[in-house]
Amino acid sequence: MANIREIAKLAGVSVSTVSRVLNNHPYVNEKKRAEILKIIEEQNYVQNSNAVHLSTGKTMVIGVTLPLVNNQYYSSIIEGIAAEAAQHHYKLMVCQTNNNPEQERSILHLLKNKKIDGLIMCSRSSSCETLNEYAGYGPIITCEANDTTSVSSVHIDHYKTFLIGMEYLMKKGHRRIGYCIGRKNSFNSQHRKRAYYEKLRSIDVTPSPEWSFEECLTIQDGKDVVGKLLHTEERPTAMIVSCNHIAAGIIKEASRLGIRVPEDLAVVGCDDQPIGELLEITTVSSSSTLMGKYAFEMLHERIWRQQLDGKKEEKELTPELVERLTT
Amino acid sequence: MANIREIAKLAGVSVSTVSRVLNNHPYVNEKKRAEILKIIEEQNYVQNSNAVHLSTGKTMVIGVTLPLVNNQYYSSIIEGIAAEAAQHHYKLMVCQTNNNPEQERSILHLLKNKKIDGLIMCSRSSSCETLNEYAGYGPIITCEANDTTSVSSVHIDHYKTFLIGMEYLMKKGHRRIGYCIGRKNSFNSQHRKRAYYEKLRSIDVTPSPEWSFEECLTIQDGKDVVGKLLHTEERPTAMIVSCNHIAAGIIKEASRLGIRVPEDLAVVGCDDQPIGELLEITTVSSSSTLMGKYAFEMLHERIWRQQLDGKKEEKELTPELVERLTT
DNA sequence: CTGTTAGCGCGTTCAT
DNA sequence: ATGAACGCGCTAACAG
DSSP states (O other): OOOHHHHHHHHTSOHHHHHHHHTTOSOOOHHHHHHHHHHHHHHTOOOOHHHHHHHHSOOSEEEEEESOSSOHHHHHHHHHHHHHHHHTTOEEEEEEOTTOHHHHHHHHHHHHTTSOSEEEESSOOSOHHHHHHHHTTSOEEESSOOOOSSOEEEEEOHHHHHHHHHHHHHHTTOOSEEEEOSSTTSHHHHHHHHHHHHHHHHTTOOOOGGGEEOSOOSHHHHHHHHHHHHTOSSOOSEEEESOHHHHHHHHHHHHHTTOOTTTTOEEEEOSOOTHHHHTTOEEEEOOHHHHHHHHHHHHHHHHHSSSOOOOOOEEEEOOEEEOOTTO | OOOHHHHHHHHTSOHHHHHHHHTTOSOOOHHHHHHHHHHHHHHTOOOOHHHHHHHHSOOSEEEEEESOSSOHHHHHHHHHHHHHHHHTTOEEEEEEOTTOHHHHHHHHHHHHTTSOSEEEESSOOSOHHHHHHHHTTSOEEESSOOOOSSOEEEEEOHHHHHHHHHHHHHHTTOOSEEEEOSSTTSHHHHHHHHHHHHHHHHTTOOOOGGGEEOSOOSHHHHHHHHHHHHTOSSOOSEEEESOHHHHHHHHHHHHHTTOOTTTTOEEEEOSOOTHHHHTTOEEEEOOHHHHHHHHHHHHHHHHHSSSOOOOOOEEEEOOEEEOOTTO
């Protein structure tokens, strides 16, 4: 395919004039401009973006990491990122990490070798040192809280989320409340547990170890919880659950076993996955799509701000209670 | 950051030798190779991928289009693509089209300006002419049947899918069977309807127009179907539904209105979205993830096969019946 | 086994 | 308002 030199030759001008036309620069004779555009059209010419990237040092692509694509939580975030990115003419490179630090590093590497202009990490398994190191090669935003010095984040306030959920259940009269969370010692889990214990202590309830379920990741895990609940001494009357799909598992299994929801067991989910709406699950959550939007905004600002002064910024989303039929 | 020339200078060799080391080419003195690698390490050097791309004419990136990211069907396809792509060291550029031909064209354009090496279209709204035109700039695979001359596809046999569903319902004794599909006149819908009418005719049933529901896209649309079903003269005893989430809407609303599933109304869904498993919906489907895998394989072969001879290939996935509790 | 050199295609001073 | 010429960083053909 034709290149810029050929266009210049056909138009009888220099490559720089063609380049000016291509990039809408001023100071080009209107007649020449029209002539050049006509030839570009005739020749079916387009710029080679790799050459542009090499020359400008920008790619107009940002990376997005997530553990797995096929998950509604992450899909919602991406949706928010995608809408905002499209408006600013950025493309998205979506990279699955499988929660594997090595795979994640290979994506951080894209920042170093200039394949992307910035990176949004919907979730991360790399260490803070690694993150800080790569932050030197381009802006990074995480959609989780992180304790690095230089990487900004936009994240859900999981402490507050659980707080609201607990307060709501307690106002409904529940005292024996259990919880369900994912990775045992993650950042998020720690905040959730803190809210849980604080709230129970405030009404002088000592939580039984039998009420807590960790490493709940799949719908099946949710179902299994109900089985275990059956054999507990003092069965909780309510569960607060980090994800709606786990809550869905609990609800389905409960109904199968004749445990009435919410009469025998109330359930509160804590994200905005659409399964919650479908199954009418009471939920306290903030919008993941909005989180994606904010993440792109922060990233975009950092891409264009010249000095990478590395002032860390943290944006927290406020959760809201949506009452439905499981409480 | 350092470039290849600088490394060459520090090592006292030429850039080509460094390039050879970088690309694992043979014919490099082992001692020099080690020395060069050491310097690369010290200098924290990495290649600028844009320069590599410009020079090689390949980017090792493929594009993936889909109407919207936040949809389990498309997420499943991407999952299949992503896994296979990772194995071959390809990155994914995921592009949302919103079913808008103009946005889609801007993505096809990426093929022309060399930003991607190939394109998988999970769904498309462009015309065949447009597709054929851009197929000249790089390989394209669609995950829907298409009637172009040059664009290969891997797709679900929707005719067979509905056939299996209908046969199954009929074997269960149903005669008054309704259907629910999405876009009225899409390729897929036509095949589904053909199977529907053929099967009913084979048992001498004349379907009532009241049994057919088109333009069903959301869960709410599924719920609305039940409302309309209530006022029909001869209410169908079974529904065959193109998507599980529509089926889910039907089931939820039916249960709310006291219509028993499957006793009063049997429901068969026709995809592999996980909501089907959760709600125990009987389904006839093929694996979307597998479709993604195949799509990448076909694309990859076409990227590396030199002559773009344009032999069109079509791969059909065979659907399977999964009996659950809604029939 | 190694180096020289000519591209790859474009952006961008700088001089005019 | 325009063009010559250099630089972006790397690969690969060719010569040795």
